[in-house]
Amino acid sequence: MGDRTSVLDAGGRTLQYYPVLSVEGAERLPFSLRILLENVLRNASDDETARVFAERVVSAGLAGEQGGEIEYMPARVLLQDFTGVPVFVDLAVMREAARDLGGDPTRINPQIPLDLVVDHSVIADVACCPGALEKNMEMEFARNEERYRFLKWAQDSFENVRIVPPGAGICHQINVERFATGVMTGENDEGEIAYFDTVVGTDSHTTTANGIGVLSWGVGGIEAEAAALGQPITTLVPRVIGVHLTGALREGVSAMDAALTFAQMLREKGVVGCFVECFGEGVSTLSATQRACIANMTPEYGCTCTLFPFDDRTLEYLRLTGRSQEQVELVEGYAKAQGLWNDGIERVYSDVVELDLSTVECSLAGPSRPHNRFAAASALRRFVDVCAERSLDESVVRTVDFAGSSFDLTHGAIAIAAVTSCTTATDPAMMVACGLVAKHAREAGLQAKPWVKRVMAPGSHATQLMLERAGLADPLAELGFSTCGFGCMSCIGNSGPVWPQMHDIAEDIELTSVLSGNRNFDGRISPDVSQNYLCSPALVVAYAMAGTMDFDFESDPLGADADGNPVFLRDIWPSDEEIDRVVAEYVTEELFEEGGKGLYDGTEAWKALEVEPSDIFAWDADSTYVRKAPYFEGMRRELDGCGAIEGARVLVNVRDFITTDHISPAGSIASDSPAARYLRERGVADEMFNTYGARRGNHEVMARGGFGNVKLSNLLADGRNGGYTRDFTTGDITSIFEASERYAQSDTPCVVLAGKMYGSGSSRDWAAKAPLLLGVRAVFAESFERIHRSNLVGMGILPLQFLDGESVESLGLDGTETFTIERVDFGDGSPQLPEPRTVKVTASRQDASSTEFQAIVRVDTPTEGAYMAHGGILQYVLRHLAEAAE
Structure with missing residues (x-):
């Protein structure tokens, strides 16, 4: 040292x-x-x-x-099960490949702590009733037993692995409540050493822990695997944008409102690839969990992290959630010694954004992007404008029957209202506020509208205990917000089906959803819902009573009390003083101690899963959940070299803000999709299809789901939304998977054409894996989101960026061309930048005309160049481990 x-x-x-x-x-x-x-x-x-x-x-x-x-080199890795299962599939395949290359398979083993929380698999099949939690968990195990057995094998067969079984909570909330320490310690030759707690995770909202001073961000599963195996993450030193916070949040304004304000402000600023950090006197006015809520929203404005410094609020939270006094003192001493203590001083930043917290207002965002924030007071006007923009016929009315009563619904009817996700459940004050709205509503005799499916998914058992002890769980349940699962649920698309009556009218009117989540992308929450709005949990409960977005809380009553007097939202909205009083009484150290008991134990169903640890996994040829991925098939120790891409066909031609959920959806598997046909052919009943997210351990399903989002608009599909394209071998419109199969038969490579912010959203490595399996060799875009560009490189797909001012439209391209991309030299496999840094591309048309242009090779670091030379990051790591074993 x-x-x-x-x-x-x-x-x-x-x-x-x-x-x-x-x-x-x-x-x-x-x-x-x-x-x-x-x-x-x-x-x-x-x-x-x-x-x-x-x-x-x-x-x-x-x-x-x-x-x-x-x-x-991060100190630890955090996984959730949707991304964690394919991580362990890859590691299991790497063990076999290491053995086949003459290496020691046990060298494929995490070198740093790796925590996985099973939180993405529970679906709200049952909701709005007592017993929903138990019924949903029973169905969860019926669908996922095979996946869970594989996870238990991984826990027993790899070192440095801890798995939190299903039913415990959301990985990001458990991370800040249980895993994060602020400062870590370890041993070396000269004694004990202290260092910062840092983490990368296979979920973009790993950023939540930045709220308590833990530098953390999301990466793709392939990058997390490499980090776990001891491979450092190569990165360019980022620009850092400072957010100077002044003032304090006003009465009735929540952390969610601040988070949505950050999303709008910083997306407009343009911070993709940057670090963001907060400083100034306004920081101390925010609780640790309010900061965590803001930090959670980081991916929605595209930067890498949103860091808050350590201060007394941080220490209070660490102490509250069960860290020892010695640990708290260590965090304080170390943070002050390293200059990470909040002193309000402005440092050198690339730029500074000013935010007076007193200007933040009660907000929503939608109908499809988290940064499309608007004031709650103008929600009705915003909805009307959306309807006008979409040219919706206001006269369309559909009648639905519930419990013997008929209701006339039109555009804006709310199909799903969900209190869900790590964004807001982490903050006790917001959950208390939501419970108090329900309590006051029930005291006034109000009810939710029957056509609204209501989902309640606490982020941890501590949150549930808090609601129960404060007497708020019962009024929430009386409004239909019975706890139906501990997991991500609606925010990941696991709302389950809308009520059948609403499904039947979804083609006729635009249904909406409201959720206290972080993602509201097209098609994500439900294929039947056309508009999705993010807001605080308290507003979710209020909208469940309103039943429609075509509602003005200021002038429209939610109902009438026993005396027939109108009840408005302002009449049942809790004061900050009331919220603070409940939080002070019930949010205690004992609450978190009790809520965290048995974290790793699991239910009886989990305990009953029997597995045998082994160095090599025994693949089941009949499995539809866990299959041996093909990434290393035919791999040799020697590099194969990277040639030019010639005669490539466009598989997908899309425009701006294509998210990773468009590229590789996590939600339900459509009954007429290639993935559904694959599962039926193997005897899987439709009701057991589960979701794409749960099937990520099966590359066959995931390849068939590539670009399968029902809201995807591929300009080659002649106006048909979803996973369709023109197959240029036949001229027909067919599924993207079937077209890719035909291209593969003729050795025709594929490319993707896109606009700005390609790959926004989740840190979903399958958004790079699925295109690879579909034959995509390169992606053209005006700009890439940080994580997705890295994932493309990690899978050996070439990200090419149009020159400034150029685009698919300006170059006169329509996707019917064939593309030739000159060879990019990535060297001998050692780290080096590619040559050339811009590459010549020729787009040839059927009439023999062509367009030539230059594209920027977005392989940004020498180490990324080495990954491309090896065909991907996993191949790079595997070859190096094989060499080291000699």
Whole structure:
């Protein structure tokens, strides 16, 4: 460790640490770059490498510019089950490939702690009634037993793996309540050492932990696998945008409102690929969980993280959620020694955005993007404008029957109202507010509308206990918000089917949903719902009583009391004083201690799963959930080389803001899809299809689901939405999967044409894996979202960006052309930038005319160049592990 370390006395211990403030210039660096600086000082292989990386961090930070490449090694990895199952499938396949290459399969083993929480599989099949939780968990196990047995095998067969069984909560909430420590300690040759708790996760909302000072962000599963195997994450030193917070949130304004304001403000600013961090006197007015809610929304405005510094609020939360006094003292001492304590001082930032928290207003976002925020007071006007933009016929009315009564519904009728997701459940104040709205509503005799499916999914058992002890669970259940699962649920698309009566009219009127989540992309919440609105849990409950977005809370009553007097939302909305009083009484250390008991135990059904640990997994040829992925088939130790891409056909031609959910949906499997046909051919009944997310361990299903979102608009499909395209071998409109099969038969490579912000949203590695299996070799876009571009590189797909001012339209392309892309040289497999940095592309038309243009090769770092040379990051890691074993 040499001269790079110093000694810290904190928490009753004497530890060594790497003092970043001893590096010249570090005192002016942003908080987040200080964490990166400590990381490279501690993990560099030698003093010279440490010096070079440190210089890159400091010089870029002080210049406020993007800097050179560094190697970053997170302290731990966080998984959820949708992304975790394919991670372990890949690791199991890598073990076999290592053996076949003459290596030791047990070297394929996590080198750092890896936590997985099973939280994405529970579906709200049953809702609005007592017993919904138990019935949904029973169905969850019936659908997923095979996946869960595989996860138990992984837990027993790999080292450094902990799995939280289903029914415990959401991974991000459990991360901040249980896993995150703020500061970690470890042993080396010279004793005990302290270092920052840092994490990457296979879910984009891993960013939640930035609210308590833990630098964290989402990566694709392939990048997480490499990190778990000890491969550092290569990244360019990012630009850091400072958000100067002043003032305080006003009465009745929640953390969700602040998070949506951040999303709108910073998406407009343009922060893709940047770090964002908050400073200023306004920081101290926000609770730790309010900060976590804001940090959670980070992917919705495209940056890598939104970091808050440590302060007394952080320590209060760590103490509240069960960290020992010694640990809390260590966090305080270490944060102050490293300059991560909130002092309100502005450091060197690439740019500073001002936000007076007192200007934040009660908000919603929608109908399809989290950054499309608007004031709750103008919600009716916003809905009317959306209807006008979509040219909806206001006279269309459909009648539905519920419990013997008939109701006339039109556009805006709410089909789903969901209190769900890590965004808001993490903050006790918002959950209390929602419960108090329900309590006051029931006292006034109000009920929810029967056509609204109501979903309640607490983020942890502590949240459920809080609602029960405060007397708020019962009024919520009386309004139909019975707890129906501990998991992501509606936010990931696991709302289950809407009521049958609503499904029957979904083609005639535009149904809506409201949810306290972070994602409202087209087709994500339900294929039957056309407009999705994000808002606080309290507003979700209010809209369940309104029953429609065509409603003005200021002038329209929610109903009448026993005396016939109208009851408005303002009459049942709780004051901040009332919310604070409940939080102070019921949110205690004992609550979190009780809520966290038996975290790793699981239900009797989980305990009954019997598995035998082994070095090599025994694949079941008949499995429809877990199959051996083909990524290493035919792989040799020698590189195959990267040639030109010739005669490529366009598989998909899309425009702006195509999300990873468009590319690889996580929700329900449509009955007429290629994936459905595949499952039926193997004897799976329609009601047991489960979701694409749950089937991610089966590449056959996922390839068939590529670009299968029902709302995808592929310009080659002649106006037919969903997973369709023109097959240029026949001229017919067919499924994207079937077209890709024909192209594969003739060895025809495929490309994708896209607009701005391609790959926005989740850190979904299947959004890169599925296109690879569909034969996609390159993606053209005007801009890429950070994580998705990295995932494309990780799978060996070439991301090509149009030159500034150029696009599919400006170049006169329509997707009927064939494309030739000149060879890009990625070298001999050692890290180096590709040559050339822009590549010549020729688009040839059937009439013998052509268009030539240059595209930027978005392989941004030398190490990414090595990944491309090897055919992907997993091949790169596997070859290096095989070499090291010799």
